[in-house]
Amino acid sequence: MVDLAAVLGALADPSRRVLLQRLAHGPATSGQLAELLSVSRPATSQHLQVLQATGLVRATALGRHRWYELAPGPLYLVEQWVRGLADTWAAAPSLDDRAGAPQRTAARREENKP
Amino acid sequence: MVDLAAVLGALADPSRRVLLQRLAHGPATSGQLAELLSVSRPATSQHLQVLQATGLVRATALGRHRWYELAPGPLYLVEQWVRGLADTWAAAPSLDDRAGAPQRTAARREENKP
DNA sequence: CCAACGTGTAAGTTTCGGCTTACATGTTGG
DNA sequence: CCAACATGTAAGCCGAAACTTACACGTTGG
Numbered sequence: 001m002v003d004l005a006a007v008l009g010a011l012a013d014p015s016r017r018v019l020l021q022r023l024a025h026g027p028a029t030s031g032q033l034a035e036l037l038s039v040s041r042p043a044t045s046q047h048l049q050v051l052q053a054t055g056l057v058r059a060t061a062l063g064r065h066r067w068y069e070l071a072p073g074p075l076y077l078v079e080q081w082v083r084g085l086a087d088t089w090a091a092a093p094s095l096d097d098r099a100g101a102p103q104r105t106a107a108r109r110e111e112n113k114p
Numbered sequence: 115m116v117d118l119a120a121v122l123g124a125l126a127d128p129s130r131r132v133l134l135q136r137l138a139h140g141p142a143t144s145g146q147l148a149e150l151l152s153v154s155r156p157a158t159s160q161h162l163q164v165l166q167a168t169g170l171v172r173a174t175a176l177g178r179h180r181w182y183e184l185a186p187g188p189l190y191l192v193e194q195w196v197r198g199l200a201d202t203w204a205a206a207p208s209l210d211d212r213a214g215a216p217q218r219t220a221a222r223r224e225e226n227k228p
Numbered sequence: 229c230c231a232a233c234g235t236g237t238a239a240g241t242t243t244c245g246g247c248t249t250a251c252a253t254g255t256t257g258g
Numbered sequence: 259c260c261a262a263c264a265t266g267t268a269a270g271c272c273g274a275a276a277c278t279t280a281c282a283c284g285t286t287g288g
Binding site: 004010014025026079086 | 118119124125126128131134135137138139140141161170183184186189190192193196197199200202203206207208
């Protein structure tokens with residue numbers, strides 16, 4: 001199954017995020033993707049391997065090229081986790097909720113969401 | 115400003131996610147949080163420092179305790195980035211869109227979203 | 229058919245993240 | 259006022275991650 005830690009770890013790297021953002025616009029070959037990064041081509045290939053291992057990317061060989069495409073499944077897993085955390089927080093007490101402190105209203109709390 | 119790479123890096127660690135999930139239910143002291151993790155107390159303190167540096171957590175000293183609380187701002191940043199990527203992908207061509215291949219309908223593509 | 233191409237793999241190095249032990253600092257109950 | 263407490267900081271270690279150079283392998287145009 002998909003490992004949240006692995007997915008977030010994959011997304012943490014700037015180079016890999018560049019690759020994902022390019023792939024969000026449509027499939028690309030390994031060579032095309034390597035041009036986007038400022039590292040060597042093998043490094044790019046290794047990044048793609050990481051993305052593939054987490055399920056964020058799918059690869060299909062076609063002739064002597066290799067087409068990569070985005071597989072957004074794991075992204076929804078991240079989105080879900082983040083939303084769960086934010087929702088839990090929205091319903092939880094904060095430090096201001098101690099006895100004696102001026103009661104914080106729901107609207108007041110909304111201000112913290114940028 | 116908030117650095118997306120730093121935030122995602124912070125979220126990638128399982129220990130830190132445990133801390134965040136606890137803090138989503140309400141504030142806690144360093145000691146209370148340390149009990150949740152299977153690592154030493156200084157390690158917990160360092161994790162909290164990372165979370166604080168990324169803006170995911172806020173700390174307020176109170177007596178000889180130190181209360182930590184969740185600051186969800188950076189979470190929305192992550193959510194926003196993920197949504198942007200997924201939305202871009204949803205509107206992009208895929209490998210099956212090559213000439214001759216059976217045209218994929220919008221409904222067909224929806225199947226890829228778990 | 230074979231040279232050039234596109235790409236993945238291997239090996240090695242350096243950098244970085246997380247952990248521990250040991251220490252420093254500020255706070256408070258008695 | 260001071261011993262015990264809650265916590266942060268420093269220094270050092272170790273394994274994992276990311277990069278590079280060198281190489282291997284299948285594919286295809288001429």
